[in-house]
Amino acid sequence: MELTDEIRNYFFNNGVAVIETKATGKHFVYITTDDESPLYRYPKNNPEILQHDVGDNVWHDIRLGVRREQTALF
Numbered sequence: 001m002e003l004t005d006e007i008r009n010y011f012f013n014n015g016v017a018v019i020e021t022k023a024t025g026k027h028f029v030y031i032t033t034d035d036e037s038p039l040y041r042y043p044k045n046n047p048e049i050l051q052h053d054v055g056d057n058v059w060h061d062i063r064l065g066v067r068r069e070q071t072a073l074f
Contacts, residue, residue, distance in 0.1 A: 003031070004047045006064040 003021065011018055011033065020032040023044070031040040039053040051059040 004064075007031075007042065007047065007050055010050060010062065010064055 003018070008018075017034045018031055019034060019038075022030045022032075024030060026044065028041045028043055031042075032038055033040060037052065037054050040050055041053070041059070042050050048064050050062040050064055052062060054060055
């Protein structure tokens with residue numbers, strides 16, 4: 001699975017090397033890195049949010065780039 005430019009830039013800017021990427025099912029792409037806590041993931045339908053597994057299945061959101069404009073119709 002190819003990573004987006006925003007995700008590649010995040011890892012490059014933070015000095016983290018990507019070891020492996022794996023798409024699972026319909027929802028997430030998992031990324032294994034050489035980081036101390038090596039597992040990251042992002043939702044296939046929203047690659048602007050990268051999530052980092054910090055242990056005990058606790059995921060921290062990392063916002064990448066500019067958020068898309070959200071419009072609500074009433």
